[in-house]
Amino acid sequence: MRLLVVEDSPDLAASMLHALRAQGHAVDHAADAATASAALAVADYACVILDLGLPDGSGLDVLRARRKAGDRTPFILATARDQISDRIAGLDAGADDYVVKPFDLGELAARVRAHARRGQGAPAARLQLDGIEVDRAMAKVWRDGVEVHLTAREWALFDALLGARGRVLAKPALEEALYAFDTTIEGNAVEVYVSRLRTKLGPGVIETRRGLGYVLP
Numbered sequence: 001m002r003l004l005v006v007e008d009s010p011d012l013a014a015s016m017l018h019a020l021r022a023q024g025h026a027v028d029h030a031a032d033a034a035t036a037s038a039a040l041a042v043a044d045y046a047c048v049i050l051d052l053g054l055p056d057g058s059g060l061d062v063l064r065a066r067r068k069a070g071d072r073t074p075f076i077l078a079t080a081r082d083q084i085s086d087r088i089a090g091l092d093a094g095a096d097d098y099v100v101k102p103f104d105l106g107e108l109a110a111r112v113r114a115h116a117r118r119g120q121g122a123p124a125a126r127l128q129l130d131g132i133e134v135d136r137a138m139a140k141v142w143r144d145g146v147e148v149h150l151t152a153r154e155w156a157l158f159d160a161l162l163g164a165r166g167r168v169l170a171k172p173a174l175e176e177a178l179y180a181f182d183t184t185i186e187g188n189a190v191e192v193y194v195s196r197l198r199t200k201l202g203p204g205v206i207e208t209r210r211g212l213g214y215v216l217p
């Protein structure tokens with residue numbers, strides 16, 4: 001899933017990016033409100049983690065502007081312990097959830113997964129597909145009852161297809177799911193990962209729609 005972390009503390013941002021990327025997410029980072037607003041205007045995120053105290057303003061203004069523009073992306077606020085009034089204002093402004101610093105990175109990742117799923121209209125964590133069972137919350141897959149180990153990027157691509165289940169995803173959308181802004185994309189990366197997923201999960205799990213993209217039937 002593609003995520004945006006808005007956080008101006010370099011250490012905290014680095015540990016959040018590390019933890020979320022290790023789970024196979026493509027994560028962009030913005031260290032101020034202006035960069036966050038610019039990123040949100042052009043990219044489609046599954047979830048945003050938003051710090052409220054930013055060097056050029058409040059994260060609340062970023063959130064309010066997105067909601068005013070009709071953006072329904074899930075937002076999780078990262079707030080300080082003494083920012084109770086900000087937390088309330090944030091929820092009133094349309095935030096979906098909050099965590100209180102210092103938060104556990106594993107818990108943050110779990111909340112991100114839950115909100116991103118809800119944002120895609122698919123709250124059920126366990127899915128059954130033709131011989132394949134998937135636990136999206138745990139990022140685990142079983143084929144005929146045997147667990148299949150996917151790499152972070154294989155999972156990122158598979159998860160994007162799961163989120164769009166039944167809908168064809170074009171190659172650029174899958175590339176976006178695979179990589180953050182700052183990563184170079186190999187021209188055939190999507191084909192390579194689809195091929196690896198077919199080897200691991202079975203040839204019929206992902207269908208190619210020639211000229212259109214890929215779909216989980």
Ligand code: CA
Pocket residue numbers: 007008009051052053054
């Ligand atoms: Ca801050």
